[in-house]
Amino acid sequence: MSAAMLTDRNHYWRWIWLAFLVNLALFPAEALHAQIQKIRISTSSRSNTTVAYYIAVSKGFFREKGFDVELIQTNPRLGAMALMNGDIAFTGSFVSTVRGILQGLPLKIVLVALPKGVYYLIVRPEIKDVQDLRGKKLGVSTLKGSDHLVAEEMLRAKGFNPALLQPIGLGDTSVRAQAIATGVVDVVALSPPHDLIAQQMGAKVLAGPPEVGMPASGMITSDRLLKENPQMVKRGLRALLKANRFIDENRQETTRVLLHWVKQTPEIAARSYDLELKTIRKDGQMTDAEIESFIERLGDKKRPLDEVRDFSLVRQALKELEANK
Template sequence: MKIKRHTRIFAGLLSLLLSLSLAACASNTETTNADSKFKYGRIDIPGKDGALCGAPIYIAYDKGFFAEEGFDVNLISADAETRKIGLNNGTIPIVNGDFQFFPSIEEGVNVKVVDGLHNGCIKFIVKKGSSIRTAADLKGKKIAVDEIGGTPHQVASVWVEKAGISAKPEDKEVEFLVFSDGNLEIEALKKGDVDVAALWDPLGSIYTTGDNAKDYEVLFDLSTDPTFAGKYCCFLYASDKVIRDNPEKVAALLYAYQKAQDWIAKNPKEAVDIISDKKYSAIEDKALAEELLKSYVYPSAEDRAANRQDVGKDVEYFATELYNIGYLKTDPAQFAKDAYYKVDLKLGK
């Protein structure tokens, strides 16, 4: 009886193990089949911050441009430090960002500028009828920013320095006050605690259009000011590790982004509809969002063919401006040479 009982137990265990093994094989087969749809497999791309200027990410994801180039993209939330760590170790292959990233490159973050993303997305606003009309009028004034060293702060510093005003705190020619939220900047401006609010879009545009136009007006627009107009303010940054280990992967990613940029340039209204309806970004005024997308001048295929903007020259230009105000220590030409990597797009075909 004991032998028969043990035999039955053994047979049951054998059957169970066989079932689990078959299930595992089936699961592995399903995973392999799923992965085989994408040449480069699953990757993480930061794309959940809701910024309108991140439109190419949303469109490349939604229109299937990432998938067409062989990527199963997972959009993630990631702060600046998470992005830097991911780029350093290659777990995040690519991010979009402005020239605020330049000091990080100088400090040793292993990342390269690989393409331009768009022009302008920052505005400085003042109270309606303010006596402040130019950068020269900012001497002795207070400017609200989101962080010291952040892009609005750097842009404002470059702007006033070009007007002959020192942006260095020790010179006390202009004062920067930090607020954790753009709406708090507006409140400070309203109360008279600051003279200027340096804001990311869409807030800068929201507070200077419609009913708000009676209270506030634009002093500076990054997309049209002569110091910055016609230049990429935001770039695509790729992991140096991924560039070295898998350059064709980076080339394929750029193809997906460039398809999205071209599509946005030619279909701004439809792009806003997708971004709004799919909740990629919180948009209340679609007409305003459409105008903003147009102002960012996402490069079309024709723009690229005509070489209307030069990524390497724009990197050197902003490196020079940041060098002049003390935010970079490296010679700008050398910095641009080291920081910009021209991807051979033929590798992605």
């Protein structure tokens, strides 16, 4: 081979190597996944409390971390089973899933988005006093779910024994709003925007919001995924943390995204943001004291906190986000 040919060949490979280095500089490591990973994330209802997931999907934060996310709505118990089986990667269903953890399911809370969900006790228009609810029907998402527990707490605060009610499992928040409006049930606990939607259909507010709300949204995953693929979990956490910050700093765009995902008026979406979403936890964590209080209120079997939550990865993700500012 001649010297000229060797020189040309060397130049060729230098250009290839230079192009490779330029690509590395232009694209962050997380964007260089050989293939976008398809994952499923479950939620128990389509409501404003799921806003962090809506933002992370709509603004491309999950895709930035190498995920093509499908949000699916399912019963929390089925979501927990799917989580353990590996059919979904994460769930945003919070209270019912935490109850499963306390009963021994191998799952962990890895992020908290809304530590205090806002609820209103909504009743039929013919209910004039809380004592009129004796023997009536309480519509709930699932038995002992967050809305059920908060409804009982608000009723006790007004001097009413919730054991005098008949709880009826109805599922999704929009279904419960429709049920109170049509008289299928007599009382429900609803979060924004559905409390206002129910009022527009003739129902009225009896109480709320509670002084101490239940955690309404977060991220829970399986012990197996935490052990086998912590980097995947951390990428999901970084996407949600980025969404939480976006929500805190962008009222107008957040309400626009809410209008895309949840049927409501712009005025109701804006009210929901001001009332509830401004409490979002940008660091994605609850203190041990807050979690202990939460578990106490659930009234279930206690487990050591290290078997309930693991915030080690979200702390790492926070540091990485700060470093990349």
